[in-house]
Each structure stands twice: as structure tokens, then as C-alpha cells.
Amino acid sequence: MNGIAVSTAINGDDIEFLCRPEETLLTVLRDRLGLMGAKEGCGTGDCGACSVRVDGRLVCSCLVLGAEVQGQVVETIEGMASGDSLHPLQEKFLEHAALQCGICTPGFLMAAKDLLERNPDPSEEEIRFGLAGNLCRCTGYDKIVRAVQDAAQVMRGDAA
Amino acid sequence: MNVTVKTPATVVHRPTAHDSAAKHVSGNADYVDDLKSPDGTLHAYLGLSQRAHAKVKRLDLSKVWQAPGVVAVLTSADVPGVNDISPVGKHDDPIFSDSEVQFFGQPMFAVVAHTRDQARRAAKLAEVDYEDLPAALSIDEAIAAGSELVTEPLTLKRGDVEAGMKGAPHVLSGEMVIGGQEHFYLEGHVAMAIPGEDEDVTVFSSTQHPSEVQHMVAHALGVKSASVTVNIRRMGGGFGGKETQANLFAAVAAIAAKHTGQAVKIRPDRDDDMTATGKRHDFKATYKVGFDDNGKIHAVDATFAANAGFSADLSGPVSDRALFHADNAYFFPAVHLNSLPLKTNTVSNTAFRGFGGPQGLIGGERMIEEIAYALGMDPLDVRKANFYGIGERNVTPYHQEVTDNIVARLVEDLEQSSDYRARRQTIIDFNARGGVIRKGIALTPVKFGISFTATWYNQAGALVHVYRDGSVHLNHGGTEMGQGLNIKVAQVVADEFGLTLDDVKITATNTDKVPNTSATAASSGSDLNAMAAADACRQIKSRLAEYVAEKYGEPASDVTFENGAVMLRNHHLDWQTIVSEAYMARIHLSAAGYYKTPGIHWDRNKGQGRPFYYFAYGASVSEVSIDTLTGEYQVDRVDILHDVGKSLNPAVDLGQVEGGFIQGMGWLTTEELKWNDKGMLTTHAPSTYKIPLASDVPRVFNVRLAEWSENVERTIRRSKAVGEPPLMLAVSVVEALSMAVASVANYKVCPRLNTPVTPERVLMAVTRLSAEGPSE
Ligand code: FES
Ligand code: FES
Numbered sequence: 001m002n003g004i005a006v007s008t009a010i011n012g013d014d015i016e017f018l019c020r021p022e023e024t025l026l027t028v029l030r031d032r033l034g035l036m037g038a039k040e041g042c043g044t045g046d047c048g049a050c051s052v053r054v055d056g057r058l059v060c061s062c063l064v065l066g067a068e069v070q071g072q073v074v075e076t077i078e079g080m081a082s083g084d085s086l087h088p089l090q091e092k093f094l095e096h097a098a099l100q101c102g103i104c105t106p107g108f109l110m111a112a113k114d115l116l117e118r119n120p121d122p123s124e125e126e127i128r129f130g131l132a133g134n135l136c137r138c139t140g141y142d143k144i145v146r147a148v149q150d151a152a153q154v155m156r157g158d159a160a
Numbered sequence: 161m162n163v164t165v166k167t168p169a170t171v172v173h174r175p176t177a178h179d180s181a182a183k184h185v186s187g188n189a190d191y192v193d194d195l196k197s198p199d200g201t202l203h204a205y206l207g208l209s210q211r212a213h214a215k216v217k218r219l220d221l222s223k224v225w226q227a228p229g230v231v232a233v234l235t236s237a238d239v240p241g242v243n244d245i246s247p248v249g250k251h252d253d254p255i256f257s258d259s260e261v262q263f264f265g266q267p268m269f270a271v272v273a274h275t276r277d278q279a280r281r282a283a284k285l286a287e288v289d290y291e292d293l294p295a296a297l298s299i300d301e302a303i304a305a306g307s308e309l310v311t312e313p314l315t316l317k318r319g320d321v322e323a324g325m326k327g328a329p330h331v332l333s334g335e336m337v338i339g340g341q342e343h344f345y346l347e348g349h350v351a352m353a354i355p356g357e358d359e360d361v362t363v364f365s366s367t368q369h370p371s372e373v374q375h376m377v378a379h380a381l382g383v384k385s386a387s388v389t390v391n392i393r394r395m396g397g398g399f400g401g402k403e404t405q406a407n408l409f410a411a412v413a414a415i416a417a418k419h420t421g422q423a424v425k426i427r428p429d430r431d432d433d434m435t436a437t438g439k440r441h442d443f444k445a446t447y448k449v450g451f452d453d454n455g456k457i458h459a460v461d462a463t464f465a466a467n468a469g470f471s472a473d474l475s476g477p478v479s480d481r482a483l484f485h486a487d488n489a490y491f492f493p494a495v496h497l498n499s500l501p502l503k504t505n506t507v508s509n510t511a512f513r514g515f516g517g518p519q520g521l522i523g524g525e526r527m528i529e530e531i532a533y534a535l536g537m538d539p540l541d542v543r544k545a546n547f548y549g550i551g552e553r554n555v556t557p558y559h560q561e562v563t564d565n566i567v568a569r570l571v572e573d574l575e576q577s578s579d580y581r582a583r584r585q586t587i588i589d590f591n592a593r594g595g596v597i598r599k600g601i602a603l604t605p606v607k608f609g610i611s612f613t614a615t616w617y618n619q620a621g622a623l624v625h626v627y628r629d630g631s632v633h634l635n636h637g638g639t640e641m642g643q644g645l646n647i648k649v650a651q652v653v654a655d656e657f658g659l660t661l662d663d664v665k666i667t668a669t670n671t672d673k674v675p676n677t678s679a680t681a682a683s684s685g686s687d688l689n690a691m692a693a694a695d696a697c698r699q700i701k702s703r704l705a706e707y708v709a710e711k712y713g714e715p716a717s718d719v720t721f722e723n724g725a726v727m728l729r730n731h732h733l734d735w736q737t738i739v740s741e742a743y744m745a746r747i748h749l750s751a752a753g754y755y756k757t758p759g760i761h762w763d764r765n766k767g768q769g770r771p772f773y774y775f776a777y778g779a780s781v782s783e784v785s786i787d788t789l790t791g792e793y794q795v796d797r798v799d800i801l802h803d804v805g806k807s808l809n810p811a812v813d814l815g816q817v818e819g820g821f822i823q824g825m826g827w828l829t830t831e832e833l834k835w836n837d838k839g840m841l842t843t844h845a846p847s848t849y850k851i852p853l854a855s856d857v858p859r860v861f862n863v864r865l866a867e868w869s870e871n872v873e874r875t876i877r878r879s880k881a882v883g884e885p886p887l888m889l890a891v892s893v894v895e896a897l898s899m900a901v902a903s904v905a906n907y908k909v910c911p912r913l914n915t916p917v918t919p920e921r922v923l924m925a926v927t928r929l930s931a932e933g934p935s936e
Contacts, residue, residue: 036194039396093181101347102178102183102185103397135344139822142861143815
């Protein structure tokens with residue numbers, strides 16, 4: 001294949017891949033690198049199911065070209081847990097039953113992680129609007145919001 | 161209600177996490193699109209009609225063929241079997257259109273290419289000459305054009321309606337337009353077909369109805385069903401949108417796979433998924449109701465016209481279910497209800513959570529609301545005056561007696577816990593100050609009939625194996641779409657054997673394990689499949705019990721299965737040991753379980769029978785604020801009390817109630833489907849079609865399960881179905897908005913809001929009532 005050679009770091013690993021110029025980061029992650037955690041819900045930046053972070057910025061990977069991540073640091077859901085120990089957000093999503101079909105969950109977790117890194121002590125409104133770029137058709141969101149509030153508290157080290 | 165789930169719990173009736181939750185949060189749960197596809201997998205894409213109704217004069221696919229990467233282009237001529245996927249045998253649902261297209265977005269052909277991107281680009285290159293034909297794009301246009309019905313209408317009648325109307329002190333009539341709804345399952349349709357030897361093909365399909373996909377694929381390929389295997393581990397949401405609509409994609413993938421000899425995957429883009437697949441039916445309800453000064457209903461005469469779209473699909477049973485729910489929880493002494501499933505030139509509308517029930521129910525509730533405004537009563541008092549009685553006033557329009565009525569108790573409980581009366585008074589006082597912001601509150605109940613009205617669908621099978629190491633393999637005919645069916649069935653199986661959830665392996669739904677299954681639909685998944693699985697467990701247990709009984713010379717009836725052990729008198733035998741001993745003693749450790757719902761029957765021609773095994777109940781109170789200058793509003797607080805009988809899994813059930821309510825709220829408020837005058841759906845992506853967001857949902861959301869409830873029927877552990885009923889709890893949002901609007905005319909005029917009640921509709925209603933209504 002004639003492609004663009006891209007060097008990047010994904011979840012802490014140095015990765016090199018070839019991709020066509022028009023290929024999105026989402027396609028690269030899923031079809032070239034086998035990282036299936038980011039999902040395509042719309043392909044137009046409206047649902048958040050494909051959320052990942054690039055250089056510490058939350059992006060819709062369906063709107064970023066694969067070639068754009070040259071030299072940048074990519075974080076996906078697959079890198080969220082450290083080894084066997086889940087991230088507090090993952091723990092709290094489990095504990096609060098904040099998922100049903102689960103296909104939106106990777107995107108929500110990435111968006112929530114990003115939110116809490118920027119704002120460790122968000123109000124409920126800040127969480128709701130912070131997650132408004134992510135669609136969930138199953139849960140009605142309440143348990144997701146509670147899970148994020150609870151995780152934020154744990155991550156701040158407040159008495160849980 | 162907040163629940164904390166612990167994984168794994170050991171028994172039923174406990175809040176237990178979804179079986180795949182750990183995979184979901186790690187991004188490791190495989191949906192069909194995530195499965196590793198075989199080397200050389202090709203990708204198919206559909207070419208869609210650009211006309212609502214037209215003769216196809218010329219379909220030139222040469223540019224499509226010439227596009228880069230294209231391997232095959234398939235039209236109706238390439239369907240080896242029958243070019244039809246009508247789920248009801250009407251032969252009106254072609255896979256690919258032929259000489260005529262019947263809706264904008266109808267599949268005309270499929271392109272198969274090396275990459276999805278190539279196929280997608282090539283699909284745009286077809287050259288088509290159309291000759292337009294007259295198109296009916298809405299219910300009104302269909303009625304005006306005298307359109308045919310896609311299926312025989314249903315009539316329900318009881319009592320003398322004419323006399324009832326004559327004898328009633330008040331009679332009023334009106335109509336209500338009820339919008340449709342896009343499913344917006346977050347995982348769109350997808351299928352992958354892998355050709356096998358001889359005529360075999362295996363299809364991985366995101367479907368709620370693998371057996372139907374199997375039969376449709378066989379039919380389309382012209383092979384026997386035994387040659388086709390359909391597999392689905394999990395869906396990313398279904399909501400009814402994958403009950404029949406998955407057939408198309410599975411059939412195309414299978415045809416393309418057999419045609420090319422390669423594995424073929426098809427996944428439409430979201431816009432095409434929304435354009436080419438059916439939705440919730442929009443309805444127009446026309447009603448006449450006679451009532452007395454106390455708000456008591458004497459007679460009801462109503463017609464529910466449904467936009468079926470271009471083919472029958474499930475529009476018959478959907479419009480039937482609308483009639484079955486027009487009474488909601490109310491006794492109509494004399495009643496006449498008619499359905500009108502109209503053929504139009506839109507996509508063929510289909511199953512969607514509630515299956516017509518919600519449209520019938522909200523039409524019925526509109527009559528209650530009308531009566532309340534006409535008499536100046538609190539709508540809750542009109543409701544109470546009309547609730548089904550216990551042992552009297554308890555016959556439905558379809559002649560089934562309501563014998564498990566808990567609506568009065570449930571409503572009473574919620575009325576108290578939500579402080580409904582005091583809050584309503586506060587709101588009336590607030591509105592009386594005449595500000596720009598107005599508030600409204602409403603309490604509405606739900607009674608929903610559980611069972612497929614197609615009686616033969618009320619059966620299920622399961623397959624349980626116990627392996628020599630004591631581990632249990634569980635398979636059943638239901639499909640997992642996020643509703644937590646698998647965890648519920650696994651809880652029942654673990655409990656039957658006295659094991660933990662860790663001992664029970666949940667496996668993908670597969671047509672070669674359990675045959676002739678019904679759709680996972682009508683909320684019936686756990687009612688049917690958990691019963692079938694329990695039956696399989698009991699067969700294995702009874703064989704083990706006999707073995708143990710014989711070994712110790714004690715009666716088999718004394719054997720119990722608890723805590724990982726088989727117990728008999730003072731013998732405490734480890735499960736694993738007994739299983740491996742039983743194997744050596746040549747005891748059969750596998751069983752196929754089966755269940756059919758007892759006691760139900762339905763005669764559609766007569767409009768009489770007992771279509772439902774039991775009813776599920778619920779009620780909600782919604783409080784809203786509207787801005788009378790802009791029509792914008794927010795839902796401030798919602799209180800829900802819902803009946804799931806004795807819950808198999810309160811964490812899962814609460815999730816269903818909350819999610820169902822919000823999905824219902826979306827349907828009734830922000831989710832507006834728009835077609836242009838060419839019949840093209842213009843709201844075909846989440847950018848223009850607004851499902852609720854985390855920032856849109858009520859800030860105060862008090863959701864409780866009616867813990868005192870227990871199913872009077874012998875359902876699985878006395879639980880009740882939960883999938884669909886909560887959606888209709890959202891009717892209280894509409895009525896609360898209605899009250900806020902009505903305040904501008906001193907509650908003298910029923911605002912008659914059509915749905916979805918968008919801010920525009922609120923603003924128009926405020927304007928209309930301010931102009932017409934009595935001043936404050
Ligand atoms: S798939 Fe990227 S935002 Fe929806
Ligand atoms: S859990 Fe299904 S979309 Fe969120």
C-alpha cells in the first residue's frame with residue numbers, strides 16, 4: 001500500500017503504522033491496530049462513541065485523520081486500566097450499573113477522565129454538560145452522572 | 161433509588177452487575193463490528209433510491225462496476241432465492257427494488273468491494289432514470305388518496321357505544337397527532353456472512369431475532385434453514401429496531417458472500433441506517449368520549465390511524481397493540497376502537513419499545529386530559545374515577561378481565577411519596593402570579609399487557625450443559641441488547657443449581673443451539689427464556705438427584721442443591737465431585753429446556769380473548785417549567801414508582817425504568833422526524849435528530865420499584881417484564897407541559913399538544929391559548 005508512515009505513542013507504547021491520507025484515526029485504531037474499544041456511532045462528531053485523547057485533548061477519533069497523530073500521544077479506553085486494576089471511573093461505572101448495552105461506555109469513560117483531569121471537583125451541572133457530547137440511548141444518564149461524581153470523590157482522595 | 165452492585169452475587173432478586181460490565185468498561189466487549197473478520201473479507205454497501213415512489217426506467221450500474229476496488233454489484237436479479245424479507249409472509253418487502261421504488265432510501269442494489277470506503281463511494285455512482293408516481297407521504301395524504309391498508313384493520317368493541325354517548329351528560333371529540341421515533345441504537349445495523357461448504361453460510365448479525373434472520377437468509381438464498389447459522393453475542397441497543405430490520409443486512413451479506421465466495425460484511429453509515437430502516441409509527445388518533453359531571457367515562461369511540469410505510473412489516477400487530485392500550489388503566493363501559501394501518505411511501509415502520517402500545521396509551525390519556533379541562537378537575541381525579549375496579553368494572557375492550565389490578569395502590573403510593581397534591585397547589589399559586597415562566601405537574605399511570613399477541617411467539621427454548629469439571633454452559637433463544645437478559649437468566653440458572661454466577665458461562669445466541677426462537681421483544685425475554693433455562697436445569701437436577709438418591713438409598717425428593725453442594729439428609733456432597741461421579745455413572749448432563757406461556761389465547765377476528773398473561777404497572781409524576789416567550793422548557797423533577805413484580809435483578813430493572821423513561825421523554829419532546837416534500841428524511845443524523853443528553857434529563861429523578869409487588873401469575877420467580885412499560889411513564893412530561901401551557905388561559909382550555917412537544921409547539925400553543933382562551 002502507498003501510505004503515510006506515522007509514528008505515535010498509543011497507551012504508552014510506541015507504534016508505527018501506515019495509513020491512507022483520508023483514513024480517520026478511528027479507522028486506523030480499529031482496522032489497522034485492532035483496538036476495538038472506540039466505536040463508530042455516527043461518524044460525524046455527534047455521538048462521542050469514538051472518543052479518545054490526543055496529546056491530552058479529548059477528540060472524536062472519527063473527525064481526526066490518522067496521519068494527524070504523527071508525533072503525538074494517543075490514549076484510548078484500552079489503556080485506561082493499569083494492568084489488572086481498573087481506573088476508579090471504571091470501578092464506579094461497574095458499581096453504579098452505569099451501563100446497559102455498553103457500547104457508549106468507552107466514550108463516556110474517556111470523556112469523564114478528560115473532564116476530571118481538567119476539573120477534579122466538578123459540580124453536577126459541570127458533569128452533565130461535560131458529558132453532553134456523548135450519547136447514550138440506554139441508561140437515561142443518571143447512573144453515569146452518579147458514577148462520575150463518585151469517582152471524582154475517590155480520585156480526590158475525599159472520604160468515600 | 162441508588163443501588164450498589166456487587167459482582168458476583170449468588171442468587172436472584174439481588175442487584176447484580178451486567179455480566180459483560182467488566183468487558184464494557186475495558187472496551188473488550190465484542191459487538192459484531194468488532195469481531196475478527198476472515199482474511200479477504202469484502203465489504204458491501206447499499207445503493208438507495210432517491211425517489212419516494214417511481215418507476216425505474218433505467219438503472220445503469222456501469223460506473224459502479226468500474227469504481228476502484230469493486231468486486232461485484234448485486235441487484236434483484238442476483239438474489240438466488242426469493243427477493244423478499246417480509247416478516248409476515250406478505251411478500252411486500254423486497255431486498256432490492258425492481259421496476260418500482262416505493263420510498264426514498266429503498267435499497268436498489270448493493271456494491272461489494274475490497275474496502276468499505278470503496279464500496280461506499282461506488283454506491284453513489286449509479287445512474288438512474290425515474291418516472292415519478294403519486295406518493296402519499298403522511299397519514300393525511302394517505303387518507304386523502306384513499307390509500308390501501310397494509311393489513312386487515314382490527315376492531316375492538318364492547319357494550320353499546322351509541323347509547324353510552326346518548327346517555328352521557330357531556331360528549332367531546334378531538335384528534336391527536338403522535339409523532340414517530342428513530343431507534344437510534346448506538347450500534348447501527350451490521351452483519352457479516354461467512355460462506356461455508358455446500359450451501360452453508362454463517363451470519364453474525366446484530367439482530368433481536370436470529371431465527372427470523374436464519375429463515376430470511378435461507379429464503380433469499382433458496383436453501384434450507386438448516387444450512388444457515390445465525391450468531392449474535394450482544395447488540396449495542398435494539399429497542400425493536402433490530403427485530404425485523406436486521407433481515408435486510410443479513411440477507412445482503414449472505415447473498416454477497418455466496419456470490420463471491422468470500423466473507424462479506426455490511427455496515428451502513430448512520431445516515432443510511434436512519435434513512436433505510438423503519439421507525440416507530442406515527443399515529444393520528446381521532447376520539448369521541450362521553451362522560452358525566454364526575455369525569456366518569458360512559459363511552460369511547462376512537463380510531464387509531466398508523467403510518468405503516470410502504471409494506472406491512474409488523475404494522476398489523478403494532479396497530480393492534482395501540483388498540484389494546486387505548487384504555488390504559490381505565491374502564492370504558494362502552495367502547496368501539498378501530499385501527500387503520502395505512503400504506504404510505506415512506507420507510508416501512510416497525511417495532512419500537514412498546515410496539516404501538518405507547519401511541520394507544522397516550523391517545524387514551526388525552527381523553528382523560530380533555531375531560532379534566534372540560535370539567536375543571538385535577539386530571540388525577542378523573543383518572544381515579546375511571547380506574548379499573550377489582551372484581552367489577554374490570555373488563556377490557558378486548559374482553560379480557562383485569563385480575564391483577566394494582567393501579568390504585570401504586571398511584572396512591574406515588575401520590576404520597578411525591579407530595580403531588582401540595583406541589584400542584586404550589587404550582588397553581590406560582591402560575592397565578594402571571595410570570596413569564598409557567599410550571600406544570602402531572603401524574604400518569606401505565607398498565608401494559610405482557611405477552612406477544614401472536615400467541616405462538618410465547619414459547620422459548622434453552623440449552624444447558626454441565627461439564628465434567630462442574631462448569632455450566634448456558635444458552636437460550638433470547639438475545640442480549642443491553643437489557644440484562646443474560647445476567648437474569650444466569651442468575652436463575654446459578655440459583656437452580658445452588659452455584660455462583662462464576663460457575664455459569666453465558667454464551668452467544670446461536671440458531672444451531674436453540675432452534676425456532678421468538679424475537680427478543682414484547683418485554684418477554686426473561687419471562688420466556690429464564691423459564692426455559694430453569695426447565696433445563698430441573699431436568700439435569702432430577703437426573704443427578706436420582707443418582708445421588710440411589711447411591712445413598714434415600715428418596716430423590718430430599719435432594720437439594722445449595723452453596724455449591726448437593727445435599728441429601730446428612731450427606732453434603734461437593735457439586736464438582738457429584739458431577740464427575742455422575743458422568744462416570746453415565747448420567748446425561750445436558751438438557752434442552754422449553755417453556756410456553758400458559759392460559760393465553762386471542763381471536764383477532766372476534767376481537768376477543770386473553771392476549772396477555774398479566775399486566776405490568778407503573779406511574780410517574782413530572783414537573784416542568786416553560787418559558788412562555790420562547791417555548792423552551794425543562795423537566796425539573798420526576799418521581800417514578802414502577803412494578804416489576806418481585807425483581808430478578810433490581811440494578812438491571814432500575815436501569816430499564818430510568819432508560820425507558822428518558823427514551824420515552826425523547827420520543828415525546830425533542831425527537832422530531834422530518835421528511836421533505838420529496839419524501840426524504842431530513843433528520844438522518846444525531847446532528848439534526850435530538851435524542852436526550854445528560855444535560856437534558858431531569859435533575860431530580862426519584863425512581864423506585866414497587867417492592868411490595870409480586871406477580872400473581874407463576875412467572876419466573878414472580879417477576880414481571882420490564883423492557884417496554886417504563887417508556888410510557890414519560891406521558892406525564894407531556895401532560896405537565898400541557899398544564900403549564902394551559903395556565904395562560906386559566907386552565908379552561910385543553911392545549912391539545914401534538915407530539916413531540918418541541919419548544920416550537922409549546923410556543924405555538926401558548927400563543928394560540930393566549931389569543932383564544934379566557935383571560936386570566
Ligand atoms: S462516531 Fe465519532 S462522534 Fe460519533
Ligand atoms: S449503554 Fe447502550 S448506549 Fe449507553
